[in-house]
Amino acid sequence: MIFKRIHILFLVFVMFGIRPIEANSKPTTHSISIKDIKFTPDDLEIDAGDTVAWTNEDIVPHTVTNKGIFDSKPIQTNAQYKRLFNKKGDFTYTCTLHPMMIAKIKVK
Amino acid sequence: MNTKTLFVSAIALTLSSLSIAETPAAKPAGLTDPQIAHIVVTANKIDIEAGNLAKSKTKNKAVLSFAKTMVTDHTSVNGQATALVTKLKVTPETNATSEALTKGAAANIATLGTLKDKAFDKAYTDHEVTYHEQVLSTIDTELIPKATNPELKALLEKTRPAIAAHLEHAKEMQKTLTK
Numbered sequence: 001m002i003f004k005r006i007h008i009l010f011l012v013f014v015m016f017g018i019r020p021i022e023a024n025s026k027p028t029t030h031s032i033s034i035k036d037i038k039f040t041p042d043d044l045e046i047d048a049g050d051t052v053a054w055t056n057e058d059i060v061p062h063t064v065t066n067k068g069i070f071d072s073k074p075i076q077t078n079a080q081y082k083r084l085f086n087k088k089g090d091f092t093y094t095c096t097l098h099p100m101m102i103a104k105i106k107v108k
Numbered sequence: 109m110n111t112k113t114l115f116v117s118a119i120a121l122t123l124s125s126l127s128i129a130e131t132p133a134a135k136p137a138g139l140t141d142p143q144i145a146h147i148v149v150t151a152n153k154i155d156i157e158a159g160n161l162a163k164s165k166t167k168n169k170a171v172l173s174f175a176k177t178m179v180t181d182h183t184s185v186n187g188q189a190t191a192l193v194t195k196l197k198v199t200p201e202t203n204a205t206s207e208a209l210t211k212g213a214a215a216n217i218a219t220l221g222t223l224k225d226k227a228f229d230k231a232y233t234d235h236e237v238t239y240h241e242q243v244l245s246t247i248d249t250e251l252i253p254k255a256t257n258p259e260l261k262a263l264l265e266k267t268r269p270a271i272a273a274h275l276e277h278a279k280e281m282q283k284t285l286t287k
Contacts, residue, residue: 036269059266060181097177098273
């Protein structure tokens with residue numbers, strides 16, 4: 001009897017496109033480390049509505065900058081910069097102090 | 109003596125001063141932590157001074173941006189180095205390497221002071237390449253291997269990637285300026 005009920009419940013979920021567990025429904029905060037003059041990871045895929053938090057673990061300041069869209073200004077050692085990404089798209093960013101540091105965020 | 113001769117002589121003097129640090133006769137038997145701390149602070153001060161001079165003299169955007177980064181980064185490293193030696197109750201101690209760096213820097217500043225415009229940008233950039241190569245080599249062969257305090261060693265290891273990045277940045281700028 002109980003198995004029959006579970007089976008019916010499952011069919012209802014499938015029919016109405018309801019997933020019992022919405023694994024990715026909550027906005028997530030992703031961490032990026034700034035260390036050894038690198039963004040790690042340097043290529044991150046996130047969902048719209050997620051937040052990214054960059055932590056500077058280097059001995060020198062860094063910025064997280066996509067000209068015209070966002071600019072952290074200098075992030076000091078052990079300090080953090082957070083940004084909420086609501087719009088879908090590819091965002092390439094750099095450190096204006098160290099132009100060889102380039103990374104990308106893809107917002108789905 | 110014309111400007112070019114003066115410049116070449118000053119660079120030669122700078123290089124020979126720096127190379128004193130690599131001469132076994134001029135180097136103490138083994139660098140101590142207080143001596144290493146003094147080299148770190150001196151090396152940073154030198155590049156802050158050169159960066160400030162470049163900020164006041166250059167009209168080139170790329171050179172200005174690089175100079176600003178040098179001042180920002182070396183000030184940050186020195187701040188953390190100073191905080192560490194204060195915490196460790198270490199008094200930085202003058203030594204042959206730091207004295208050679210200081211002499212070389214004085215010659216470099218004197219030379220740069222006589223130059224302007226493109227000649228200044230080239231001389232500053234060329235020296236930044238040479239200087240960061242020399243500092244990187246000293247970090248790898250002298251400072252990291254000889255530092256005994258783990259926190260001082262860790263500070264040097266954290267500083268190394270920044271110096272390597274400065275060198276890469278200066279080399280890129282050098283290529284642009286010679287075009």
